[in-house]
Amino acid sequence: MSTIAGEALAVAPERVRSGQQKISFSWMVWPAVAFVVLMMVFPLVYAAWISLQDASLGTEPRFVGIENYLNLASDPEFLNAFRVTWVLYGAALALQLALGTWLGIVLNGVRVARHLVRTIAITPFMMPPVVVGMMAIVLLDPSVGIVNWLLGTVGVPPLLWLASPRWVLLSVALVDTWQWAPFVGLIVLGGLQSLPASVFEAAEVDGVIGWRRFVYVTLPLLGPTLLTAAVLRSVDLLRFFDLVFIATRGGPGNASTTMNMYAYQQGFEFSRFGHASAAMLTLSAVVLCTVMVFARLRRAVSY
Amino acid sequence: MTPPAARRILGRLQVAAMLVAVLAPLAWMVLSSFKVSRDVMALPPRLIFTPTLDNYRELFLRTDFLHNTWNSLVVALGATLLGLVLGAPAAFAIAWHRTTWPATLTLFARMAPGTLFLLPWFILFSQVDLVGTYTVLILTHGAITVPVALWTLLPYFDALPRALIESAQMDGCRPHAILGRIALPLVAPGLVVAAILCFVFTWNYFLFALALSGFDTKTAIVASFNFIGEGVTNWGALMAAATMIALPPLVLALLVQRHLVSGLSSGAVKG
Amino acid sequence: MPALSIRNVVKRYGAAEVIRSLSFDVSPGEFIVFVGPSGCGKSTLLRMIAGLEDFQAGEVAIDGRVVNGLAPWQRDIAMVFQDYALYPHMSVAANIGFSLKMAGIDRKAVAAKVDRVAQVLQIGHLLDRKPKALSGGQRQRVAIGRAMVRDPKIFLFDEPLSNLDAKLRVDMRAEIKQLHQRLGATMIYVTHDQVEAMTLADRIVVLKEGRIEQIGTPSELYRAPASRFVASFIGSPAMNFVPVEVADGAITLPGGERIPTPSAHAGRASFGIRPEHLSLGGDGPALRGTISLVEPLGADTLVTIASGEERVLARLPGDVAPVPGEVVALTFDPGRGALFSVEGRRV
Structure with a gap:
């Protein structure tokens, strides 16, 4: 995400270089930096230290080096969590980007009641995850939920949704998509509105319309916008926690136990502090690497 | 090729479909909160029913929900203030000096899952006997609001003409006066967006409060989370709680909707 | 102070x-x-x-x-x-x-x-x-x-x-x-x-x-x-520069004409003369060439002459009406000219 940092400050005029200006506001950074170091960096380091110990409730901590990390690699529960995280990530990201792109394009073409439409599109992702989870529980209830009843009226047999080991991930991905696809849609809308209209007119003159215009003109031009959306969603999706914690508790069984959920359970339910810290740091590394990959991609597709 | 009129109608239909998809669950939630339990679960659903305030009555009179809401408000306002007080000067200095490392540092720190911080926090704050206090809740949510405020404000400060700041120096402003009298008033719209994002993110976030709040400081989100855990089968009351806690962020978000998306995408990552 | x-x-x-x-x-x-x-x-x-x-x-x-x-x-x-x-x-x-x-x-x-x-x-x-x-x-x-x-x-x-x-x-x-x-x-x-x-x-x-x-x-x-830099920066239209040879107190213009100079410089140099110091059909040394462009401004007329690769611009009174293609001699007072070394210094 350093690319976003770069973009925010991309307008640096050449004559301004650090250390040359007489006036200094540097001290204004220090309170925030001190806060971040004390409240975030220090705990991170502390967690890293814990992750190198065999630390559990009621036992004397013992330094074990990277043993916790090695244990993770051979723990079938963790490997399951790893798989669950990526499956959920792939499904949700694909759904949200596809739906978001569609939404953005449709919103761009409709000029009635723009303000209202935009307002409504913002609603889902401003909602507390707890509320979304509650709604999911009530609406997707296998026996008395309205969704199954609605599907029943068109002849679809009742589904177990969040209670089905097989479909729980897709269900969770769908709920998350309900919440976040509008966000992607609004980002895409912003991207579309910043593109010059002349490009589309030129395409029309050249006879490139419909699907071909979408594939050869719109999509490539939207590349950077979509990648920005993908980065933002990736950070959240890889750390997926809220919804499963509220609506499924990682279940049924461990079918929706993401890495973050797994780490939480290990740390706070089984009090395996060292093990949990190792899992959380591994997850942090996964998030960081993914973001780096996207950052590089983003640089490659910018025009 | 479809004629323009047909295309326009097609577009509107698609937008309408989106609106229904977004609004239907919300409408269901709000409607259910006004139904008696029997009606909530009735299938086929009863669209015509006698509205009742029973669920809200139960929520506010039989539980501590009102107090919990007050706690949420204290924590969210406190964390918002903390985020702005620390984040705004930092964003200004970063935009002026163009040294990005403090911003990058906060961003990287934010990429770690919230659960990672929880364990060290719990151990450290237990030792100073702060667990369960407003102080610890405001401080920990600062881990969300400081980066959010900083990143939301960065582009606003960056858009200020440098000559304005230089001119203020010539006019005899010290750095703190430049911030207070020139820079902050000029980014007022950004401050509003940042404040609302900070408030909403703190209000919505449940993990820190779940682990670190005490009986007296339990927030509304945690209380309603516990309703689920207790297997409350009174769906009407559940939906009333959901409606109540969804209301403040939605109202605030609608106030600044135009600037929300850009604010969110300038590095603001939720809990 | x-x-x-x-x-x-x-x-x-x-x-x-x-x-x-x-x-x-x-x-x-x-x-x-x-x-x-x-x-x-x-x-x-x-x-x-x-x-x-x-x-x-x-x-x-x-x-x-x-x-x-x-x-x-x-x-x-x-x-x-x-x-x-x-x-x-x-x-x-x-x-x-x-x-x-x-x-x-x-x-x-x-x-x-x-x-x-x-x-x-x-x-x-x-x-x-x-x-x-x-x-x-x-x-x-x-x-x-x-x-x-x-x-x-x-x-x-x-x-x-x-x-x-x-x-x-x-x-x-x-x-x-x-x-x-x-x-x-x-x-x-x-x-x-x-x-x-x-x-x-x-x-x-x-x-x-x-x-x-x-x-x-x-x-x-x-x-x-x-310097040549100052000469070209100050004044509008900018000063003309023509390549010359200097030897024994005399400047040899592109046409072969020699004019005396107090300069002790020897070798290749640039001779600068402002457009407003050139005139048509007067006495004195001259730069010769074919008129390639005439730009009337009312009070003045800007005339560009070409001679091989060289272009020289003159600001002439508005009442003269030269015709492109005409071969002319633009005369000047040598005292108005300035001599610059190849490095651009005044000599």
């Missing part, structure tokens, strides 16, 4: 030297213009005097007091910025009075001073407006008023007219000149426009690549440019 004294100042950005050991003095009441192409360091130099930018070596003294370590507000100077830099959230009156307020002067005294300045600049009726509601010229006046209200020892102007349209620029230029005459204050003015420099300055400092190319009055620069 000089109002401003610059001694051997050096500014570096990393390895790049932007200002290279530069020295000069400004007398009280002088109007000094820094001029040069973009990147020559003129704005940087101004900002160093203002105290907005640090430098690595040398000394800046205002009224005999070394100000190197002082903040901008401690230097008793005022600056008018290129984009005016008016505070958008304050009224015109608040903008003008801001520095006084910051200095802790009481409200009544501030209001009185603001009124007086507004009267001088004829912006009294605008005092309650916000900058957004002003025209370009009005904003410019407010920016000047903001500087005036402080009675500074030195006024600094950083390309203040570059954002105005051509007509307004001419008007404001005249106003700044009148203001200088009226206040008698020391002013330092940065521009890349040589016409602005010529019309405003008591003395011009021509800068190139962080060095002073020449300091002098406008007429000195016009009549006796120290």
